[in-house]
Amino acid sequence: MPSLIDLRRRVRAVKNTQQIxxxxxxxxxxxxxxxxxxxxxxxxxxxxxxxxxxSVASRVDPSxxxxxxxxxxxxxxxxxxxxxxxxxGLCGSFNTNIIKAAGAYVVDSPLACELGLVGxxxxxxxxxxRFATTDQSTNVFWLALPSFxxxxxxxxxxxxxxxxxxxxxxxxxxxxWVILAMEKLGLVWNVVRIxxxxxxxxxxxxxxxxxxxxxxxx
Numbered sequence: 001m002p003s004l005i006d007l008r009r010r011v012r013a014v015k016n017t018q019q020i021x022x023x024x025x026x027x028x029x030x031x032x033x034x035x036x037x038x039x040x041x042x043x044x045x046x047x048x049x050x051x052x053x054x055s056v057a058s059r060v061d062p063s064x065x066x067x068x069x070x071x072x073x074x075x076x077x078x079x080x081x082x083x084x085x086x087x088x089g090l091c092g093s094f095n096t097n098i099i100k101a102a103g104a105y106v107v108d109s110p111l112a113c114e115l116g117l118v119g120x121x122x123x124x125x126x127x128x129x130r131f132a133t134t135d136q137s138t139n140v141f142w143l144a145l146p147s148f149x150x151x152x153x154x155x156x157x158x159x160x161x162x163x164x165x166x167x168x169x170x171x172x173x174x175x176x177w178v179i180l181a182m183e184k185l186g187l188v189w190n191v192v193r194i195x196x197x198x199x200x201x202x203x204x205x206x207x208x209x210x211x212x213x214x215x216x217x218x
Contacts, residue, residue, distance in 0.1 A: 031091075078112045079113045079114070080113075080114050085119035087120040099126075145172050149165045149175045150165065162194045167194060
């Protein structure tokens with residue numbers, strides 16, 4: 001059992017960490033507020049620019065440039081969804097709201113969507129998720145080997161009864177390989193596997209086949 005001095009030191013360390021985290025949160029909130037103010041102040045210019053470009057485009061022959069042509073919707077038409085998020089956290093629900101809005105738009109869109117991702121948070125979320133679940137778990141590929149496959153966290157949340165966390169051939173899952181070897185030796189049985197059909201049923205919108213993702217940098 002730790003001594004009283006150790007407990008006091010631990011409480012003091014936790015309080016110091018709380019103060020640092022609170023200061024970082026205040027700085028991030030201030031930066032976000034300034035960015036929102038700049039965005040709101042630039043909105044009238046953007047609206048007027050849109051009016052000017054619309055007026056010019058209405059007076060120009062559509063055949064003069066491909067971007068002026070009105071395109072007809074076909075079954076193969078696609079919508080490009082550009083998702084702009086932050087590279088870091090500590091900005092409240094900013095990233096969460098953006099990701100939720102983008103996901104809802106892709107789900108409700110009558111056309112197939114392609115994702116243009118700007119910002120690390122958007123790249124992490126949409127780039128690593130393959131299945132539709134109710135949580136925010138992701139697959140961390142660089143931890144797959146030292147964690148014996150436990151880093152395929154999103155796969156596990158999507159199929160919690162599966163004996164294998166690595167569902168693709170390139171997803172290293174040492175624990176799953178051990179279970180496979182034990183099954184071959186007759187030491188375990190009734191091993192639960194997830195069929196490709198079941199994976200396709202639970203696939204996130206655009207994940208199977210995967211959407212074409214273009215990655216940008218802020």
